[in-house]
Amino acid sequence: MLPRRTDFPKGFLFGTATSAYQIEGYGTGGAGPTHWDSFAATPGNVAGAADGARACDHYHRFANDLDLVAGAGFDIYRFSTSWARVMPDGGTLNPQGLDFYDRLVDAMLARGLRPALTLYHWELPAALADRGGWANRDTAERFADFAAQIARRLGDRVWSWATINEPWCVSWLSHFEGHHAPGLRDIRATARAMHHVELAHGRALAALRAEGMDNCGVVLNFEPAQPATDSPATHAATDLFDAVMNRFFLGAMTRGEYPDTVLAGLGPHMPPGWAADMPAIAAPLDWLGVNYYTIKRIDAAPGPWPGWRIAPPQGATTDMGWEIAPDALTGLLDRIAAQTGDLPLYVTENGMAAPDTVQNGKVQDDDRIAYIAAHLRAARAAIDRGVPLRGYVVWSLMDNFEWAFGYGKRFGLVHVDVDTQRRTPKASWHALAQMLTGDGT
Ligand code: PNW
Secondary structure: OOOOHHHOOOOOEEEEEOOHHHHOOOOOOOOOOEHHHHHHHOOOOOHHHOOOOOOOOHHHHHHHHHHHHHHOOOOEEEEEOOHHHHOOOOOOOOHHHHHHHHHHHHHHHHOOOEEEEEEEOOOOEHHHHHOOHHHOHHHHHHHHHHHHHHHHHHOOOOOEEEEEEOHHHHHHHHHHOOOOOOOOOOHHHHHHHHHHHHHHHHHHHHHHHHOOOOOEEEEEEEOOEEEOOOOHHHHHHHHHHHHHHHHHHHHHHHHOOOOHHHHHHHHHHOOOOHHHHHHHHOOOOOEEEEEEOOOEEEEEOOOOOOOEEEEOOOOOEOOOOOEOOOHHHHHHHHHHHHHHOOOOEEEEEOOOOOOOOOEOOEOOOHHHHHHHHHHHHHHHHHHHOOOOEEEEEEEOOEOOOOHHHOOOOOOOOEEEOOOOOOEEEOHHHHHHHHHHHOOOO
16 A cells, blocks of 8 residues: 555655654653643643653663664654753753763664754743743743754764754644643734744754754644635635744745734734844755644634634544545645745655554554555655655654643554553554565564
8 A cells, every 4th residue: 555665766765753752751861841741730731631751761762662763664763852851951951861862863873764853842941931931032042052062962973953843833832722831822922932933943053054064954834724615704714824824934934024914913912123033034944844744624713813713624534633635745745845946845744643552462553554655645746746855754653642632642653552661563664664675574
């Protein structure tokens, strides 16, 4: 069902991804507290009152986990560095934290993997959260110091750099919708977080450049929007959703512009002097990461700005309730490339949550194989249309802490038993190994 590796251009890279808070276990190695710990400790925020205290215990099991990445034949391993592990108070270095990532990167290289490092994948040091977090401009400046420290220690071995994972989630999902830490529903904090996370990207990019790093990019999430009805109000609501989700970050980082329709709503709440930051935010990238899972159907909603609501999905969905829409990936990549030209693109996350269990030592996740196969074909179709797509990365290597959903939603190619920490490669892992190495056993 999966395409063949040779169906893709020579040099096209395949990978799999994780993030620090979702797998490492934070109560280890002198890591400081983060705003995800306190968010998870507040009843009602995370399903099953779960948190990242132990997660997949990757801090101790990373060698075995990297064997699973390399064993499937992946070229790239996308991972993130926890700011609070490296700087427990957001500023003071914890040598043990840097040592951990040093060992981790060496272990990747020893297995022939290209380390694709993301500096920030959501767990902000609590000390910075206490000072206003992303609503405070200073967080962006502090982030540049963190970026420089990581580059100094790992810059001789890291293959690619991403500043921020999914700025939309860091700002909108976390400060407007309240679904992620810090769990706010506050338009003023949202406007500030949206701008400051963009600035953090610009500042970190400058810091990486100053340290001599190349292959620097950012990872954005996209959800193509479809109007649920044909009314003009629905079309306007869909366009505004699209502007917030799919254009606000891409437009700023590639052209130094925010969409007028978003500024019309956020304008009074934007931090003073924001426009002067736009050139720093739009500094040249070496690549762009595209995270794609689903599309959204949008309706107009009465009430205050932004005046949209998410309409029910149509057809098959994943265990997240996300509509399965592989063909939309081709159009999305096309549309992005129309703006970014010959900038290399990577699908940095794509994958499926499915409720699988181990039976007789096997996990039969055929739905996930079909999902990945369909999206690989959609990616291939974009390449045929001239999109400079250079790689595809599956989310995720293993079942892990799925944020507000706790451990109940499983995205892994490898099953993780949260009690015993036993890893069991699923049928999808074997299928990818077969595709990438010709050996799926
Ligand atoms: C991404 N949404 O998160 C993240 O990069 C991963 O850490 C996460 O595990 C994965 O996708 C699966 O969820 C998202 O609400 C979380 O639109 C939420 C949304 C989008 C992406």
